Amino acid sequence: xxxxxxxxxxxxxxxxxxxxxxxxxxxxxxxxxxxxxxxxxxxxxxxxxxxxxxxxxxxxxxxxxxxxxxxxxxxxxxxxxxxxxxxxxxxxxxxxxxxxxxxxxxxxxxxxxxxxxxxxxxxxxxxxxxxxxxxxxxxxxxxxxxxxxxxxxxxxxxxxxxxxxxxxxxxxxxxxxxxxxxxxxxxxxxxxxxxxxxxxxxxxxxxxxxxxxxxxxxxxxxxxxxxxxxxxxxxxxxxxxxxxxxxxxxxxxxxxxxxxxxxxxxxxxxxxxxxxxxxxxxxxxxxxxxxxxxxxxxxxxxxxxxxxxxxxxxxxxxxxxxxxxxxxxxxxxxxxxxxxxxxxxxxxxxxxxxxxxxxxxxxxxxxxxxxxxxxxxxxxxxxxxxxxxxxxxxxxxxxxxxxxxxxxxxxxxxxxxxxxxxxxxx
Amino acid sequence: xxxxxxxxxxxxxxxxxxxxxxxxxxxxxxxxxxxxxxxxxxxxxxxxxxxxxxxxxxxxxxxxxxxxxxxxxxxxxxxxxxxxxxxxxxxxxxxxxxxxxxxxxxxxxxxxxxxxxxxxxxxxxxxxxxxxxxxxxxxxxxxxxxxxxxxxxxxxxxxxxxxxxxxxxxxxxxxxxxxxxxxxxxxxxxxxxxxxxxxxxxxxxxxxxxxxxxxxxxxxxxxxxxxxxxxxxxxxxxx
Numbered sequence: 001x002x003x004x005x006x007x008x009x010x011x012x013x014x015x016x017x018x019x020x021x022x023x024x025x026x027x028x029x030x031x032x033x034x035x036x037x038x039x040x041x042x043x044x045x046x047x048x049x050x051x052x053x054x055x056x057x058x059x060x061x062x063x064x065x066x067x068x069x070x071x072x073x074x075x076x077x078x079x080x081x082x083x084x085x086x087x088x089x090x091x092x093x094x095x096x097x098x099x100x101x102x103x104x105x106x107x108x109x110x111x112x113x114x115x116x117x118x119x120x121x122x123x124x125x126x127x128x129x130x131x132x133x134x135x136x137x138x139x140x141x142x143x144x145x146x147x148x149x150x151x152x153x154x155x156x157x158x159x160x161x162x163x164x165x166x167x168x169x170x171x172x173x174x175x176x177x178x179x180x181x182x183x184x185x186x187x188x189x190x191x192x193x194x195x196x197x198x199x200x201x202x203x204x205x206x207x208x209x210x211x212x213x214x215x216x217x218x219x220x221x222x223x224x225x226x227x228x229x230x231x232x233x234x235x236x237x238x239x240x241x242x243x244x245x246x247x248x249x250x251x252x253x254x255x256x257x258x259x260x261x262x263x264x265x266x267x268x269x270x271x272x273x274x275x276x277x278x279x280x281x282x283x284x285x286x287x288x289x290x291x292x293x294x295x296x297x298x299x300x301x302x303x304x305x306x307x308x309x310x311x312x313x314x315x316x317x318x319x320x321x322x323x324x325x326x327x328x329x330x331x332x333x334x335x336x337x338x339x340x341x342x343x344x345x346x347x348x349x350x351x352x353x354x355x356x357x358x359x360x361x362x363x364x365x366x367x368x369x370x371x372x373x374x375x376x377x378x379x380x381x382x383x384x385x386x387x388x389x390x391x392x393x394x395x396x397x398x399x400x401x402x403x404x405x406x407x408x409x410x411x412x413x414x415x416x417x418x419x420x421x422x423x424x425x426x
Numbered sequence: 427x428x429x430x431x432x433x434x435x436x437x438x439x440x441x442x443x444x445x446x447x448x449x450x451x452x453x454x455x456x457x458x459x460x461x462x463x464x465x466x467x468x469x470x471x472x473x474x475x476x477x478x479x480x481x482x483x484x485x486x487x488x489x490x491x492x493x494x495x496x497x498x499x500x501x502x503x504x505x506x507x508x509x510x511x512x513x514x515x516x517x518x519x520x521x522x523x524x525x526x527x528x529x530x531x532x533x534x535x536x537x538x539x540x541x542x543x544x545x546x547x548x549x550x551x552x553x554x555x556x557x558x559x560x561x562x563x564x565x566x567x568x569x570x571x572x573x574x575x576x577x578x579x580x581x582x583x584x585x586x587x588x589x590x591x592x593x594x595x596x597x598x599x600x601x602x603x604x605x606x607x608x609x610x611x612x613x614x615x616x617x618x619x620x621x622x623x624x625x626x627x628x629x630x631x632x633x634x635x636x637x638x639x640x641x642x643x644x645x646x647x648x649x650x651x652x653x654x655x656x657x658x659x660x661x662x663x664x665x
Contacts, residue, residue, distance in 0.1 A: 280531050283520075287528045290517035297477060297511050299503030299532035299579065403519060 004063070011058040018054035019047070026050050061393065088357050095263060099256035109255040113262055113327065115367045117320055120266035122347040122359035124316030127273055129345065130354035131282065132309035133289025135192040138179070138199025139344050142172040142314035144206060144336035146321025151219040151331055152212070161225040161326045165319060172318025173311040175202075180310035184303055187292070199341050207333040218332025224254075225261050225326050232257055258327050265323060269316045270356055276312075285309050286354075343367075350391060352398025361399050365391075428490070430455050430583045430615045431476065431507075436485035438468075438475045445471040446639045448485070452632075453583065456613040458605070460630035460647060462623040462660060468639040469619040470512050473587045476617075477509060478502055489583070504532050508581035512588050512619075514572040518561030522552055525560050525571055529578030537580070545574040548604055566597035573604070583615045584608075590622040598622065602629055623660035627651045635660075 027047035031039050095116075099109045121143065128136045149168040153159055159167075179198050183191055206213045213219065224232065232254035233240040241257070242249035276282035284305045287295050295302055325331050347366050351358025369387065373380040391399075431453040438446040445468045453459045463469045475482050478499045487495045494502055503509070508529075517525050526545065530538050546553040549570040555563055560571055569589050576584060586605065590598040602625050608614045620626035627633055630647030635656065643650060650656050 280527075283524060283528060284531065286520060286524075287517050290519055291515050293479075294511060294515035294517065295528075296479065296499040297503060297509040297515075298528055298575070299500045300528075301498075301500045 007059055007062040010062055011055050014058040015051050015055035018051045022047055022050045091357075091360060099252070099259050106252050106255055109252065109259050111368065111371055113255070113259050114371075115363055116259065116262040116266050117324060118344065118347060118363040118367050119360050120262060120269055120320045120323075121317060121344045122351065122363050123266060123269040123273060123356065124313050124320065125344050125348050126354065126356065126359055127276075127285070127316070128309050128313035129348050131273075131277065131289065132285040132306065134306065134309060135188060135195070136310075136313070137192045137196035137338075137341055137345060138202075139195075139313070139317055140336045140338070140340040141179070141199040141202035142176060142317030143321040143324070143340065144202055144333075145172045145175050145314075146318030147325035147331045147335070148206060148213060148219070148321075149318065150322040150325045151222045154222045155219070160223055161322070165322050168322035169315045169318040172321065173315040176310040176312075176314025176317075177307055179314075180307040184306055196338070196341075199336075199338060203333050203336050206336070214332075216333060218330055218334075220330040222325055222329060224329065225258065225323075227257060262320075262323055262327075265316075265319050269319070272312075272316075273356065281305070281308060346388075350388070350398055352395075352400040354403055355398065355400040358398055358400035428455055429453060429488070430490060431617065432488040432491075433472075433476070433482075434486045434488065436472075436475060436482045436487060438471055438480055439483050440471075440480060444639060446475060446482075449636070449639070449641055450485075451634050451641065451644075453615060453617050454632070455615055456609070457631040458609050458616045458618060458629055460618045460620060460626045460633040461636055462620055462626055462633065462650075463636035464621070464660075466638075467636045469621075469636055470587055471639075472636065473509065473512070473585055473617075473619055476502070476507070476585065503579070506579075506582040507585065508576035508579050508583070509585040510569075510572040510576045510587065510589060513591065514568050516560045516563075516568050516571050516575065518559070520560055521557055522555050522560055522563070522571060523557065525575050526552075526578050529575035532579045538578075541578055541580065545577065548577075548608065549574055566593050566601070569593060569597075569601055570604070573601070577608075581614075583617065586616060586618045588619060588621060590620060590625065598625060602626075605629065623656065624651075627656075 027043055029041045029043055031041040033039050095112075098104070098112055121139070124142075125136065125139045128134050128139070146168040149171045150161070150164045153164050153167055154161070179195065183194050186194055207216055209215070210217075226232075227241055229239075230241045230244050231239060232249075233242075234249050234251070237243045240249065241253055273282075277286070284295065284300050287298075287300065288302065288305055288309075292302060295305070324335070328335075343366060347359055347362040350366065351360070351362035365387070370380055370384050373383060376383065429452045431451075433449055433451045436446055436449045437444060449468075449472060451459070451461070451472075461469055461472065471480075474480065476487055478494075478497060482495050485495075486493055489502075489505060489507065492505075494505065497505075517528065520528070526542065527535075527538075530541065551567050552570060552574055555567060560568065563571060573584075573586065573589065589601050589605070593601070605616060605618070606629055609616055618626055618629065627647040627650050630650075633645060633647045633650045634641050635643040635650065643653070643656070645653075651661075
């Protein structure tokens with residue numbers, strides 16, 4: 001009974017805050033009257049509805065949640081873990097055959113390319129955030145460096161996509177190190193602020209260095225990726241994919257090819273990450289995330305370890321940027337705003353920092369769902385927001401919050417739940 | 427007998443606050459040297475100063491006669507000094523095995539298996555817990571892991587910062603027993619920092635008392651145990 005009273009109190013408090021927040025947002029509305037003057041109209045019913053909804057939802061979560069969610073959450077975790085072995089290969093097979101499914105609308109391949117791009121960015125950032133534990137809010141900077149490197153180098157020197165790809169990666173890695181050096185001593189929130197600023201600096205430089213980057217007008221005219229020199233052109237003819245194989249050119253060929261390029265790049269990122277996790281370097285990253293002081297006392301060169309994490313993460317960010325640039329054929333600073341960094345970070349955190357499969361699932365949710373909900377128009381972002389809040393309530397550490405040891409000698413692995421993360425700091 | 431470690435008139439600061447004043451201690455080869463002192467006396471600062479964090483502002487830290495005062499921490503560790511830091515600081519989300527692998531990283535993995543066997547003989551519990559997440563170990567097991575992790579780098583000098591912290595008396599006995607065995611059997615040199623003066627002094631070949639960042643007394647463990655001031659201040663709860 002006292003529980004119910006507590007719940008009611010809590011819900012009332014939630015409703016009160018909802019009133020404070022929604023008061024101006026929902027309760028007041030700017031309106032123009034016939035004379036063309038601006039006035040403020042009030043909407044008490046809508047406000048009341050919103051506040052009541054918050055009250056009811058909070059009460060529901062609390063009363064129902066007292067017994068249920070813990071069980072559901074752990075049950076879900078165990079489920080994902082049990083089936084995890086099959087989910088990953090199944091997803092991979094699906095990802096490989098997806099563009100070849102007959103009758104698939106082109107829009108889906110396009111969406112696939114978009115999701116894969118974010119999966120790749122997520123995997124790249126996962127090295128920095130998930131493994132090394134360095135909270136990076138400016139990851140989009142490396143995406144931008146990769147994109148602009150490709151655009152500038154390809155148009156200036158007439159190089160193709162494949163020649164530029166490693167250059168873009170290396171340049172992004174270089175900037176990763178440039179970011180890494182000044183922030184070596186920073187941790188947590190402070191690191192996040194500086195990386196955020198770094199992302200903005202790169203964007204502002206791109207916007208204002210008009211003579212080099214075209215400023216807000218952006219750059220265009222970069223070449224598309226080719227398949228061993230074969231272009232994908234609707235015109236057909238010699239030197240094109242369709243001409244070489246003697247088939248009718250169709251837009252899906254290009255889209256499917258782009259899809260496989262980004263799939264390949266993403267899988268490369270994943271492969272490198274998984275390999276590195278089993279190497280001393282990857283283990284040092286994870287140890288660094290756990291305890292920096294302990295790392296020092298074990299003779300780990302913390303500076304180099306952090307710099308390699310920044311550089312390798314940025315390297316793959318540069319790859320993704322290069323691909324983005326080549327696919328779009330046009331880039332401008334608008335594509336590299338903070339919201340991109342935030343999205344990629346949300347993918348990593350939502351997926352369960354450090355989990356490769358989690359990134360994939362989160363990217364599908366974060367990128368796929370808003371696209372699917374296009375038809376719902378204005379309620380799209382609302383539903384999306386509610387979904388995120390719900391996920392954070394049910395799985396506060398992300399979809400997949402367990403990590404498996406990277407080395408196993410004989411004994412059965414014991415997966416490591418993040419719920420217990422804070423332990424062991426006696 | 428040569429000194430593995432020697433601190434000569436070392437002073438350390440945290441910003442403007444002086445934590446160590448003119449501290450000189452010697453750690454001879456094959457001995458267990460104990461440093462006792464109350465909370466805030468500067469014991470852990472002394473440990474960290476040996477490791478260069480913070481670096482000694484005045485004075486010198488010598489390791490086998492070589493000045494290591496200015497070296498970065500990771501290079502000091504690579505010289506053969508291992509530390510089990512205060513509060514254990516194991517990697518909680520990594521398995522016991524991964525923790526031990528991290529310990530061996532500095533010297534490479536040629537002798538890893540042989541070393542691992544030694545650790546299992548020293549602390550059989552670690553073998554039972556091998557695949558388990560380090561954060562789920564009990565406090566005593568975590569301390570064993572912290573020591574084993576430090577030993578995986580085959581150090582010539584082991585620094586132990588309050589290994590008895592927060593542990594049950596029986597477990598403390600086990601751990602101190604293991605330290606003594608290590609010293610007797612392999613000749614490992616140990617610098618032990620402790621608040622638990624009674625046990626620590628019994629173990630020590632040589633001991634120092636640190637008060638407010640200054641060494642106020644030194645002698646063999648047995649000598650210090652017998653001193654009335656020590657008894658009053660550290661052994662009988664200050665009565």
